[in-house]
Amino acid sequence: xxxxKHGFKIDPAKCEGRMYCxxxxxxxxxxxxSGRAHLIPDLCIDCGSCLxxxxxxxxxxxxxxxxxxxxxxFKVAVASxxxxxxxGLNDTPAQVGRxxxxxxxxxxxEYAVDIELVDRAxxxxxxxxxxxxxxISDSCPxxxxxxxxxxxxxxxxxxxxxxPREIAGRDVKRRYSQDLGLRPEEVAAIYITPCQAKSIxxxxxxxxxxxxxDGAIGISEIYNDILFRLRKDTKTLLSDIPEGLAxxxxxxxxxxxxxxxxxxxxxxYLPLTGLTDIMKVFDDVERGRLSNIxxxxxxxxxxxxxxxxxxxxxxxxxxxKALHLKANMPSPPPEFENEVARRYATEDFSMRSSIKPRSMxxxxxxLRERVMRRKRAEDILKGLPLLNCGLCGAPSCKDHADDVAxxxxxxxxxxxLSKARIDxxxxxxxxxxxxxxx
Amino acid sequence: xxxxxxxxxxxxxxxxxDKAGEISSEIKVILKxxxxxxxxxxxxxxxxxxxxxxxxxxxxxxxLTLILTDRDISLEVVDEGPGIPDIDLAMKEGYSTxxxxxxxxxxxxxxxxxxxxxxxDEFCVESEVGKGTSVFARIRLDADA
Numbered sequence: 001x002x003x004x005k006h007g008f009k010i011d012p013a014k015c016e017g018r019m020y021c022x023x024x025x026x027x028x029x030x031x032x033x034s035g036r037a038h039l040i041p042d043l044c045i046d047c048g049s050c051l052x053x054x055x056x057x058x059x060x061x062x063x064x065x066x067x068x069x070x071x072x073x074f075k076v077a078v079a080s081x082x083x084x085x086x087x088g089l090n091d092t093p094a095q096v097g098r099x100x101x102x103x104x105x106x107x108x109x110e111y112a113v114d115i116e117l118v119d120r121a122x123x124x125x126x127x128x129x130x131x132x133x134x135x136i137s138d139s140c141p142x143x144x145x146x147x148x149x150x151x152x153x154x155x156x157x158x159x160x161x162x163x164p165r166e167i168a169g170r171d172v173k174r175r176y177s178q179d180l181g182l183r184p185e186e187v188a189a190i191y192i193t194p195c196q197a198k199s200i201x202x203x204x205x206x207x208x209x210x211x212x213x214d215g216a217i218g219i220s221e222i223y224n225d226i227l228f229r230l231r232k233d234t235k236t237l238l239s240d241i242p243e244g245l246a247x248x249x250x251x252x253x254x255x256x257x258x259x260x261x262x263x264x265x266x267x268x269y270l271p272l273t274g275l276t277d278i279m280k281v282f283d284d285v286e287r288g289r290l291s292n293i294x295x296x297x298x299x300x301x302x303x304x305x306x307x308x309x310x311x312x313x314x315x316x317x318x319x320x321k322a323l324h325l326k327a328n329m330p331s332p333p334p335e336f337e338n339e340v341a342r343r344y345a346t347e348d349f350s351m352r353s354s355i356k357p358r359s360m361x362x363x364x365x366x367l368r369e370r371v372m373r374r375k376r377a378e379d380i381l382k383g384l385p386l387l388n389c390g391l392c393g394a395p396s397c398k399d400h401a402d403d404v405a406x407x408x409x410x411x412x413x414x415x416x417l418s419k420a421r422i423d424x425x426x427x428x429x430x431x432x433x434x435x436x437x438x
Numbered sequence: 439x440x441x442x443x444x445x446x447x448x449x450x451x452x453x454x455x456d457k458a459g460e461i462s463s464e465i466k467v468i469l470k471x472x473x474x475x476x477x478x479x480x481x482x483x484x485x486x487x488x489x490x491x492x493x494x495x496x497x498x499x500x501x502l503t504l505i506l507t508d509r510d511i512s513l514e515v516v517d518e519g520p521g522i523p524d525i526d527l528a529m530k531e532g533y534s535t536x537x538x539x540x541x542x543x544x545x546x547x548x549x550x551x552x553x554x555x556x557x558x559d560e561f562c563v564e565s566e567v568g569k570g571t572s573v574f575a576r577i578r579l580d581a582d583a
Contacts, residue, residue: 150470152476153476153477153479153480155476283463283466284459286466286480287459287462287463287484287487288483288484288487288488288553289487357476367443367472367474367508370471370472370473371443371444371472371506374468374471374472402471
């Protein structure tokens with residue numbers, strides 16, 4: 001398996017080693033040694049929990065910027081529905097769409113169609129699925145990676161259906177290269193993303209194929225530009241660009257965790273948001289419970305994609321706006337229904353390749369040695385204070401014991417076992433900004 | 439003769455639904471730590487969970503022992519419970535003696551023992567009415583092979 005790319009980077013020049021990220025990481029993938037945070041790449045699932053908590057703003061998402069798009073001849077925006085709930089109550093999706101065009105995109109894709117298509121495909125798959133149940137949604141890349149890393153036995157329960165943004169990317173390339181006589185690689189399909197995780201899923205899809213999309217721009221990256229155009233530049237936005245399907249209320253399915261699969265029966269379908277709750281439910285699934293549930297729709301961010309870490313508006317305000325927009329939308333026009341029907345009959349929505357458990361940096365140890373290592377870790381843990389203070393640079397005493405047993409670090413990093421460690425920490429963390437330190 | 443690499447015993451408290459499932463969760467953590475095959479872990483966890491639930495539902499107390507060798511994992515579950523009068527009947531899918539209360543909690547659909555057998559490579563039950571039940575399950579490490 002190729003080395004894993006991650007959706008964010010830690011800037012060592014900015015990192016002050018304050019351990020907020022280490023404590024926030026749900027998979028215990030961060031260590032802070034010598035006053036700097038670093039990642040154990042195999043354990044990271046790109047959830048972005050570390051991104052928002054860093055007090056030094058040292059962690060940033062690897063998304064692309066508008067300037068990166070100049071190499072393409074034709075640029076198409078595939079906007080997450082979450083985008084439309086970020087602005088004022090009276091800013092319509094059509095206006096936001098026009099602002100995207102004004103910003104330099106050549107077209108805004110009618111993404112609602114792809115969302116509806118995948119909705120139908122999923123409903124079909126669930127009906128025909130022979131088991132094991134429940135099926136688990138694959139639209140949130142963090143959930144997919146969580147399963148690959150921590151619940152490998154559940155990979156066969158991931159939906160075998162391609163996600164809507166990939167379906168959109170595929171058709172963007174096909175349609176515009178045909179219509180404009182361009183090569184597919186000259187057409188850019190750019191996802192406007194509510195989180196860095198989807199950006200990384202484009203760089204390196206979990207099923208190890210090449211993404212149809214060419215990159216992702218974070219909502220927060222273009223928020224100000226769009227807001228400016230909505231407020232100051234209303235003339236251009238009211239120009240006679242034809243209104244597309246962007247006015248359809250169906251645009252909002254995907255961002256709304258409750259509304260993703262309206263065709264599945266309520267009692268057999270659980271929508272889950274937030275990693276902690278998702279992990280609790282996955283634990284139950286692994287024990288063989290919940291097999292009466294057909295489908296788990298899982299979004300790692302609390303509140304679903306509207307709560308993504310590259311959104312700007314607070315989740316609850318955004319949700320209220322999404323509901324408001326939905327309530328005021330006309331029902332989908334016949335063109336929408338026709339387009340969905342046409343494409344559903346001709347396209348394949350199955351995933352191109354199956355998702356496999358992520359093989360950890362498998363050490364060459366045989367089982368006997370692994371058992372020994374585990375016993376060693378248990379013995380080491382007995383000598384630690386179990387306070388999880390984190391001063392050794394690992395998030396918990398158990399992680400420190402495991403690190404020592406795997407020879408990743410020295411046991412003497414524990415301040416309870418070594419006075420030298422306290423002196424060392426005092427030197428690293430002496431008061432004042434890092435620039436004034438020796 | 440294969441060498442025993444690891445042996446862990448756990449006490450199961452009967453009628454404690456609140457804690458039910460904790461032992462199988464702990465076993466899962468151990469087996470994941472040991473980087474065993476995902477399919478094998480899944481089977482062991484299902485068997486351990488069903489066994490744990492049976493003790494919690496019917497017995498006063500019990501013990502679950504996990505034994506790892508370089509070829510397989512064995513689970514031995516011994517309880518002090520009412521015993522099973524007719525084991526063949528108990529092994530039938532859908533047969534259940536669970537109370538309505540247990541069913542309301544989502545347990546006791548008569549799938550426990552059959553499900554354990556389905557997920558084991560070797561499986562046997564011994565029981566004496568009024569004394570208790572012992573269940574033995576063996577799962578090979580190369581589950582999919």
